[in-house]
Amino acid sequence: MHFSTPIFYLVSALVIIPAVLMVAMRNLIYSAIAMIACFIGVAAVFVTLNAELLAASQLLIYVGAISILILFAIMLTRRRSGAICLFFHRQSWAALPAGAALAVVLGIVLGSARFSAGSAPKNPSTANLASLLFNQYAFPFELASLVLLVAIVGAVLLAMRERRS
Amino acid sequence: MTPDFAQSYVYVVALAIVGVGFVFATLGISRLLQLRHPYAEKLSPYECGVEPLIGDSWSPFSVRYYIYALLFVIFDVEAVFVYPWALIFRSLGKTGFAEMMIFIAVLLFGLLYAWAKGALEWQ
Numbered sequence: 001m002h003f004s005t006p007i008f009y010l011v012s013a014l015v016i017i018p019a020v021l022m023v024a025m026r027n028l029i030y031s032a033i034a035m036i037a038c039f040i041g042v043a044a045v046f047v048t049l050n051a052e053l054l055a056a057s058q059l060l061i062y063v064g065a066i067s068i069l070i071l072f073a074i075m076l077t078r079r080r081s082g083a084i085c086l087f088f089h090r091q092s093w094a095a096l097p098a099g100a101a102l103a104v105v106l107g108i109v110l111g112s113a114r115f116s117a118g119s120a121p122k123n124p125s126t127a128n129l130a131s132l133l134f135n136q137y138a139f140p141f142e143l144a145s146l147v148l149l150v151a152i153v154g155a156v157l158l159a160m161r162e163r164r165s
Numbered sequence: 166m167t168p169d170f171a172q173s174y175v176y177v178v179a180l181a182i183v184g185v186g187f188v189f190a191t192l193g194i195s196r197l198l199q200l201r202h203p204y205a206e207k208l209s210p211y212e213c214g215v216e217p218l219i220g221d222s223w224s225p226f227s228v229r230y231y232i233y234a235l236l237f238v239i240f241d242v243e244a245v246f247v248y249p250w251a252l253i254f255r256s257l258g259k260t261g262f263a264e265m266m267i268f269i270a271v272l273l274f275g276l277l278y279a280w281a282k283g284a285l286e287w288q
Contacts, residue, residue, distance in 0.1 A: 056245070060244060065241040076228055145243075149275045156278060
């Protein structure tokens with residue numbers, strides 16, 4: 001009841017293209033658009049992993065909302081004329097060992113990790129997830145609304161302070 | 166990949182094709198049928214009947230939009246919770262209905278707070 005492994009690898013490989021473009025682009029707006037493409041790709045990866053609700057959330061929250069916030073932030077902060085450019089500080093000599101070290105650490109972690117597929121639920125469908133969320137985990141679900149309420153209050157307070165100053 | 170699982174994604178692919186195809190078909194048909202007598206006035210960009218501001222198209226926009234974007238993100242997260250709820254809404258019965266109503270009511274307080282504080286005013 002899931003996609004074959006080659007499709008997963010194909011989609012995963014395709015996602016790397018916008019991810020690299022996002023870092024390599026010198027214009028921030030192009031970077032942001034590459035990032036949105038990357039978000040969509042990650043949603044596709046979730047679909048190949050059978051995590052459909054996660055894919056829907058990825059599309060709704062990351063593609064639909066977070067990317068708009070980031071584009072807004074770019075539009076608000078950029079200077080009056082001309083394209084904003086990413087700053088390159090000629091730090092490739094420092095970036096190379098740092099990147100290599102990160103690759104080594106990730107390699108060790110991934111190599112030693114045991115992905116136990118046996119303990120995973122047999123049928124991780126959205127309906128099963130929903131019945132867990134609204135029966136067994138109903139209280140944490142209601143708490144999530146309080147967390148969101150705090151976020152609203154925080155956003156309003158910040159916006160009002162900006163407006164007054 | 167079992168057939169019915171693959172089948173459920175056939176709809177997704179079909180919708181995507183129809184969606185993209187609609188855009189190209191609309192623009193293509195209009196291109197085929199249109200009369201073209203361009204002159205400078207006609208080719209100038211317009212916006213709601215007024216001459217557009219000359220200059221950079223990437224003009225920075227007002228910070229006032231940002232609060233709406235922030236609130237949108239929060240209510241977007243709320244919408245994500247509604248999806249799985251809608252899927253098993255019938256089997257959850259009255260308890261499930263109450264659960265979601267409490268969830269939405271708490272967030273409604275947030276909206277009322279933003280409203281009362283005047284964050285939604287366009288100043």
